[in-house]
Amino acid sequence: MSARYAVYFSPPQHSPWWELGAHWLGRDECDDAALAQPSLAEIDPAELHSITAQPRRYGFHATLKAPFRLRLGHSVEELMARLQALAKQLQPVALGPMQAAVLGHFVALVPSTQAAGVGALAAACVTQLDELREPLAPEDLARRNVEKLDQRERELLQSWGYPYVLERFRLHFSMSGPVSTSMAPSVIAALVDPVARLNVTAPLTLDRLCLFVEPAPGQPFCRIADLELRP
Numbered sequence: 001m002s003a004r005y006a007v008y009f010s011p012p013q014h015s016p017w018w019e020l021g022a023h024w025l026g027r028d029e030c031d032d033a034a035l036a037q038p039s040l041a042e043i044d045p046a047e048l049h050s051i052t053a054q055p056r057r058y059g060f061h062a063t064l065k066a067p068f069r070l071r072l073g074h075s076v077e078e079l080m081a082r083l084q085a086l087a088k089q090l091q092p093v094a095l096g097p098m099q100a101a102v103l104g105h106f107v108a109l110v111p112s113t114q115a116a117g118v119g120a121l122a123a124a125c126v127t128q129l130d131e132l133r134e135p136l137a138p139e140d141l142a143r144r145n146v147e148k149l150d151q152r153e154r155e156l157l158q159s160w161g162y163p164y165v166l167e168r169f170r171l172h173f174s175m176s177g178p179v180s181t182s183m184a185p186s187v188i189a190a191l192v193d194p195v196a197r198l199n200v201t202a203p204l205t206l207d208r209l210c211l212f213v214e215p216a217p218g219q220p221f222c223r224i225a226d227l228e229l230r231p
Contacts, residue, residue, distance in 0.1 A: 002070065003069070003215050005076065005079060005211060005212065006063065006065060006068070006212045007083065008064060008209075008210045010061040010062070012208070012226070013030045016201065017204050020194055020195070020198060021060030021109070022035055024037065024191075025055055025056045025059070025060055026052060026056055030222075032222050037049060051183065051187070054174075054177030055174040056220075057221060058212075059220070059222075061210065061212070062172060064125040064126070065126050065162075066165075076213075079129070079211070080211065083211060083225070083227050084227055086124060086128055086227075090209075090229045091117070091229055092231065093116075093118045094203065095111045095171070095203075095204045096115050097199040097203075098111060098112065100175065100191040103172055105179065106176050106178055108174050109173040109191070109195065110171065110172045111171060123165070133161055136161055152168065153168060210226050211226075211227070212224065
């Protein structure tokens with residue numbers, strides 16, 4: 001099967017937020033290299049490695065346009081050109097203080113309050129690139145557990161290839177896969193201090209669109225381009 005591409009936001013490689021997220025997950029998505037995970041009082045090393053396995057494959061990121069295959073007749077060069085043009089239209093968005101929170105069954109970093117402009121930015125990524133996206137195949141829909149989605153989420157999935165877009169979008173950086181209700185507080189506790197420090201010393205700004213690729217099904221996603229937004 002063909003490669004899948006995704007438009008994510010990830011902080012610049014080796015920047016403070018990237019260092020936190022990439023080491024937490026244990027992978028540099030730019031170089032596709034393993035990284036040492038932090039030694040934590042709250043979580044055993046083997047447990048940390050296990051609960052971060054799912055997000056590790058994707059790399060530290062916040063989704064703007066979920067993974068998709070290119071429609072027949074379109075190329076990655078065209079996608080890059082369209083992404084460059086889109087980046088020139090969009091302005092950076094200061095995300096404000098971040099915090100660790102439980103979303104469904106996993107832990108993520110989220111803005112304490114939804115920053116003005118972030119929803120419109122994400123919607124532009126979803127809608128303005130969508131003609132390049134191959135429609136979902138039946139097996140793609142099957143993986144989505146459609147029966148667990150509400151009616152609006154099903155409509156968004158059919159229209160845009162992902163159920164959590166437009167008014168259902170919430171910017172987040174996944175820091176774990178599914179965790180138990182007993183484990184989630186330990187994950188949050190381990191993130192509180194480093195996140196608080198970075199909120200003060202390096203406030204996070206969404207300042208680029210990052211193109212990621214999954215070369216083949218199940219392979220790790222790699223970050224292949226950063227397109228900085230206009231100041």
